[in-house]
Structures are given as C-alpha cells and as structure tokens.
Amino acid sequence: ELEPLPLMTLDFLQILSEVCEQCYRDFAPDDVEVKVREHILQDFETFLRCQVPGAKLVLFGSSKNGFGFKQSDLDICMTLEGQDTAEGLDSMAVIESLAKALRKHHSLRNILPITTAKVPIVKFYHTKTGLEGDISLYNTLALHNTQLLASYAAIDARVKILCYVMKVFAKVCDIGDASRGSLSSYAYTLMVLYFLQQRSPPVIPVLQEMYVGEKKPVVLVDGWDxxxxxxxxxxxxxxxxxKKNKESVGQLWFGLLQFYTETFDFKETVVCIRRIEPLTTFKKQWTSKHLAIEDPFDLSHNLGAGLSRRMASFIMKAFINARRVFGAPVRDFPPEYPNKMEYF
Ligand code: CTP
Ligand code: MG
Known part of the structure; x- marks a missing residue:
C-alpha cells in the first residue's frame, strides 16, 4: 500500500499528470496523419512493383508500435514474394536497385543507399509530407518487436503517455539519436517498459513470460524466440x-526518474523487458558497458553498446537534472497554485 501523499503534493502530481497527458495529445499523430502513412506505403508498393517484381512493403517502428510522433520517420521493411528469408539474397544489390528505382519516384528526394550499416537501408525524403524514412530488407525481428511494443501500448493508456514523455524528454535533452552516439528512441521505450514492469504493483506484465497451457511456446525467427x-x-x-496499479502518470513519471537516478544500478543490472527476474551485466558479460539495455528478442544486442563513457554520463546527468526539475520547487508557480514551494 502506498503512503498517502500530502494534499499539496497531490496537487503537484496532478499538474505533472496533466503536463504528461498534454505532451501525448500534442505529439501523437491524428487519424488523418496515420492514414497518410498507410497511403504513402501503398503508393510506394504499387510504384516499386513495376521495377522490383514481387516487392512487398510493411510499415514498422513508431508508425505502428503506438509511440509515433507527427514527424516520426517512416520505417519500412521490404520483402520479396516467394522468399521467406534474406538467405541467399544479395542485399547490397537489392538495396542498390531499390535506390535506383526510388530515384524515379516524383515525390522522393535525397535517396541515399547505406550498405555499410548492420542493417542495409535506403534513406529517402518524401517531399509532399516532409517526412523522412528508410527502407530495410527482411528486418523481421524489428517487425516482431514493433508488435510487442504495440501490445504493451494497448494494455494501459499510461504506457503510451509515459513513452511519449520519455521520447520528448530525450529529444529535448538531445540524448535520443543513436546515429550521433546516444540512444535510439527504441532504447528509451524499453527503459520505460522495464520500469513499468518493475514497479510495485507493476503497471504491465512481462508478456514474453506469459503463456496458456503447460509449456511455454517457442517461436523462432532468425534464431531468436x-x-x-x-x-x-x-x-x-x-x-x-x-489493473492493480492505480498510480497517476505524474506519479509514474516522477517514479521513473527516481528509479533511474536512485534505485536502478546500471553497473550491476541490465534493462531487460523479457523477464521479471533481474538480469546481471555479469551474466551477460556486459560489465564493461556503461549502460546495458537488452533487446527483447535479439539477446546478443545491447542497445547501449555504442555509448561512450562521456555520452553515458551526459545521459545520466539529463536524468538527474530531470529528477530535480520535476520534483523541485518552481519559482514562478502559476498564481492559482500559491504556497506550493514549501513541500518540495
Ligand atoms: N529497431 C531495432 N533495433 C534498434 C533500433 C531500432 O529493432 N537498435 C527497430 C524497432 O522496431 C524500432 C524501429 O527499428 O521501433 C525504428 O527505429 P527508429 O526509427 O529509430 O525508432 P522508432 O521506434 O520508430 O521511433 P521514432 O519515432 O523516433 O522514429
Ligand atoms: Mg522510426
């Protein structure tokens, strides 16, 4: 049972909750924007099929996982009909021919094939909407983690709101760009989900540990369950x-900041959403990493692997700062909320 909070603190948490909810309303795409994304995908597929026979396109990432922003990029996965896996496929050649085909599309600019990355992609800019995006090949695990995240988003409205707040926080603090040495928004989403699983009582379950029947089913994709x-x-x-956890989003947001600045031990523990038992950095042999975040399916993938010491410390400082800002007295409190300062 949580200790009852003093009245004034409740007021403050109420304001915090409203700010969090406002953040979600301001940044989430509306129905039209969601439909536009589907429309672009359809248009691309029709266009591509004339040049790359059997091409199939699927949207994934934040366009589909429930944590998309109005301006989020278009993450598209391409597969070829009749070919289940990328095995035997000359990915580089397909990426090059895909780039060549996309250059003929009248509303695309800045076509850029990137064949050196772990997942080869073609980047593009869609002039009609101003959206950026990329097409990858047989990015199958990403399609599955998109579904997993979408399921967590659907369980409780607070999950969505907090993930939006976290992404806004990461963007505002400039700590949310993996291509520039920080963490991807996917990594921050995993951090929110982990916190919500570890909260007492938890806000969300560990879906990967749940099953009906005698034995946990195993579904293998690219060798991972x-x-x-x-x-x-x-x-x-x-x-x-x-529905056991009844905390407000404001309480949870502040709880999250407290968790990652006061409770969670990044040296010892891995952020891991696939099981409830703590997973140690020792067990994963990830002790040399400053911040370990395990992908829920590709268990060899540490999303924090690319962080320098400086960047990890910069990220931690952003959390410590936020912990202070969201729990501290506000000098210019709105006049309708007088005398709140003394409580923080
Ligand atoms: N992804 C992944 N592993 C990573 C990075 C990304 O599996 N290390 C997958 C995830 O499915 C992720 C998707 O690729 O959702 C797209 O990545 P990205 O565009 O960076 O993040 P989004 O979740 O789409 O968020 P944003 O709104 O910032 O685009
Ligand atoms: Mg994206």
Whole structure:
C-alpha cells in the first residue's frame, strides 16, 4: 500500500499528470496523419512493383508500435514474394536497385543507399509530407518487436503517455539519436517498459513470460524466440496484476526518474523487458558497458553498446537534472497554485 501523499503534493502530481497527458495529445499523430502513412506505403508498393517484381512493403517502428510522433520517420521493411528469408539474397544489390528505382519516384528526394550499416537501408525524403524514412530488407525481428511494443501500448493508456514523455524528454535533452552516439528512441521505450514492469504493483506484465497451457511456446525467427502473450482481451484472466496499479502518470513519471537516478544500478543490472527476474551485466558479460539495455528478442544486442563513457554520463546527468526539475520547487508557480514551494 502506498503512503498517502500530502494534499499539496497531490496537487503537484496532478499538474505533472496533466503536463504528461498534454505532451501525448500534442505529439501523437491524428487519424488523418496515420492514414497518410498507410497511403504513402501503398503508393510506394504499387510504384516499386513495376521495377522490383514481387516487392512487398510493411510499415514498422513508431508508425505502428503506438509511440509515433507527427514527424516520426517512416520505417519500412521490404520483402520479396516467394522468399521467406534474406538467405541467399544479395542485399547490397537489392538495396542498390531499390535506390535506383526510388530515384524515379516524383515525390522522393535525397535517396541515399547505406550498405555499410548492420542493417542495409535506403534513406529517402518524401517531399509532399516532409517526412523522412528508410527502407530495410527482411528486418523481421524489428517487425516482431514493433508488435510487442504495440501490445504493451494497448494494455494501459499510461504506457503510451509515459513513452511519449520519455521520447520528448530525450529529444529535448538531445540524448535520443543513436546515429550521433546516444540512444535510439527504441532504447528509451524499453527503459520505460522495464520500469513499468518493475514497479510495485507493476503497471504491465512481462508478456514474453506469459503463456496458456503447460509449456511455454517457442517461436523462432532468425534464431531468436519471438513468442509473447498477445491475447490481450483475455489478459485479466492470465495476469494476476491486472489493473492493480492505480498510480497517476505524474506519479509514474516522477517514479521513473527516481528509479533511474536512485534505485536502478546500471553497473550491476541490465534493462531487460523479457523477464521479471533481474538480469546481471555479469551474466551477460556486459560489465564493461556503461549502460546495458537488452533487446527483447535479439539477446546478443545491447542497445547501449555504442555509448561512450562521456555520452553515458551526459545521459545520466539529463536524468538527474530531470529528477530535480520535476520534483523541485518552481519559482514562478502559476498564481492559482500559491504556497506550493514549501513541500518540495
Ligand atoms: N529497431 C531495432 N533495433 C534498434 C533500433 C531500432 O529493432 N537498435 C527497430 C524497432 O522496431 C524500432 C524501429 O527499428 O521501433 C525504428 O527505429 P527508429 O526509427 O529509430 O525508432 P522508432 O521506434 O520508430 O521511433 P521514432 O519515432 O523516433 O522514429
Ligand atoms: Mg522510426
């Protein structure tokens, strides 16, 4: 049972909750914007099929996982009909021919094939919408993690709101760009989900540990187990923690900042959303990393692997700062909220 908070603190948390909810309303795309993304995808597919026979396109990432912004990039995965895996495929050649094809599209600019990255892609800029995007090939695990994140987003409205707040926070503090040495927004989303699983009582379950029947099913994709409980309308039957946590988003946001600045030990523990038991950096042999975030499916992938010591410390400082700002007295408190300062 949580200790009752003093009245004034409740007021402050109420304001914090409203700010969090406002953040979600301001940045989430509306129905039209969602449809526009689907329309672009359809248009690309029709266009590509004339030049790359059997090309199939699927949207993934934040356009589909429930944590998209109005201006989020278009993450597109391409596969070829009749070919289940990338095996035997000359990815570089396909990427080059894809780039060549896209250059003929009248509303695309800045076509740039990147064949040196872990996942080869073609980047593009869509002039009609001002959206950037990229097309990757057989990015199958990413399609599965998109579904996993979408499931968590669908469980509780607070999940969505907090992930938006976290992404805004990362953008504002300039700590959310993996291509510039910090962490991807995907990594920050995993951090929010981990916190919500570890909260007491938890806000969300560990879907990858849940199953119906005797034995946990194993579904292998690219050699990794991608099984997770997805029968969300029956979640209340299988998850004893269902709706037990009644905290407000403001409370949770402040709780998250406290968790990552005071409770969680980055040296010892891995941010890991696939199990409830703590996972140690020692067990993963990730002790030399400053910040370890395990991908929920590709267990060899540490999303914090690319962080320099300086960057890790910069990120931690941003959290410590936020912890102070969101819990500290505000000098110019709005006049309708007088005398709040003394409580913080
Ligand atoms: N992804 C991944 N592993 C990473 C980075 C990304 O599997 N190290 C996958 C995730 O499915 C992610 C998607 O690629 O959602 C797209 O990545 P990105 O565009 O960086 O993040 P988004 O989740 O789409 O968020 P944003 O709104 O910032 O685009
Ligand atoms: Mg994206």
């Amino acid at each position: 991608v099984h997770f409980f997805s029968d969300l309308k029956n979640l209340h039957k299988y998850w004893p923690g269902y």
